[in-house]
Amino acid sequence: MSPQAAEAVFTPRSLAALAEVCDLAPLPALNDLTTVRAKEALAGAELLVTGWGCPRLDADVLAAAPLLKAVVHSAGSVRGHVTDACWERGLAVSSAAAANALPVAEYTLAMILLHGKHVLERARDFQRSRVRDNWLLTTGHTGNYRRTVGILSASLIGRRVIELLKPFDFEVLLYDPYVSPAEAAELGVEWVELPELFTRSDVLSVHTPLLPATRGLVSRALMDSMPVGAVLINTARGAVVDQEALTEAVCGGRIRAVLDVTDPEVLPPDHPLWACSGALITPHLAGSQGNEWERLADTAVAEVARWAAGDGFAHPVRRERLAFLA
Incomplete structure (x- = not known):
């Protein structure tokens, strides 16, 4: 996600909660998936936590992430970054759209x-x-x-x-x-x-x-x-x-x-x-703002915890439903 999105949505409390349920790659958040640091992180990543400003997860990105199994999006629509290559890989996808x-x-x-x-x-x-x-x-x-x-x-x-x-x-x-x-x-x-x-x-x-x-x-x-x-x-x-x-x-x-x-x-x-x-x-302010971003982070953390425990996502995004989603 973008550095601004990471700083806004994931407070120290949220990051600590996330680190309790997964091995969290070192910060800062990635917003360019072609760098050496990004490729090193992707090589061992089983799950991506994404947010506003996430680059497209295309075939080249997925090729650099052979272990990747899931994407947890800490915002609403996944249309901007979850590509056909993700669905063809069979990735599980979750979104915080319900929270937003x-x-x-x-x-x-x-x-x-x-x-x-x-x-x-x-x-x-x-x-x-x-x-x-x-x-x-x-x-x-x-x-x-x-x-x-x-x-x-x-x-x-x-x-x-x-x-x-x-x-x-x-x-x-x-x-x-x-x-x-x-x-x-x-x-x-x-x-x-x-x-x-x-x-x-x-x-x-x-x-x-x-x-x-x-x-x-x-x-x-x-x-x-x-x-x-x-x-x-x-x-x-x-x-x-x-x-x-x-x-x-x-x-x-x-x-x-x-x-x-x-x-x-x-x-x-x-x-x-x-x-x-x-x-x-009004300036597109109806969605999550200020302390409401904490709800998005809490939703993402809860989804990571469920997935790590083998319980599946509470808010899955299905490929067959994309035609009806924002």
Whole structure:
């Protein structure tokens, strides 16, 4: 992984815990697998702990690591470094995606609740006027009671959001082509077709991975069908949403948006969304940050311990599931 990722994610406590369950190669972490030091480490490595900035584990790297049997990734997606050569070798692969899903779901819940009460807009108005609005004059569009929340994709994050919404008085809808209505009912939500998800949702939260089939999935027609004043939250990938159509809908005042990701990321300085009062743009911060990185390290250490004990991974990544993963 990159030196910055190693320093951020693996604290002295985490490294000590890792050293208790394996023979840990000397630091610093490797971020170039072609050096003499890297080849010496790879020659005896049975398992790699990877992270953000890991080079691709291609056939040449694997040839230098004849004993390698497993990869434990201390972040989310493994698409950037786990190659076909890894699967052909039969490597066991684990990811901390489930751990990274938790803060994203917490961010989503916070934004749903805040935007239901128009907190950010009302705080901005209050800061300008220094006069409190008459709360008895707030409309029926303000508040979180019996609001309808739509979840686009029952991913790890989408499922966690569904869990977090349970204590609240929301009606929760789900569209996911790989989940049946019966399975959705078991999750405590109503399965609907994609167009109905948009026409009925006061808040629409996007959790689908960016795949060829999902690029531009949130189209102009779908956004145009949303209720006036509805909120679209995107913590997935910017390109899942038609950026031009979203900009027109939000800057035109039809809907509001919470965007932790955009297309491109970052938007150009003169992009209309920066000045649009209906848009809240955050710098891809929904995922693990600060002390939340410790959860990623703890997950990786636990996976190494399970693998060393012969118990297999609690969070395996399967090659046949890659087409559905971020």
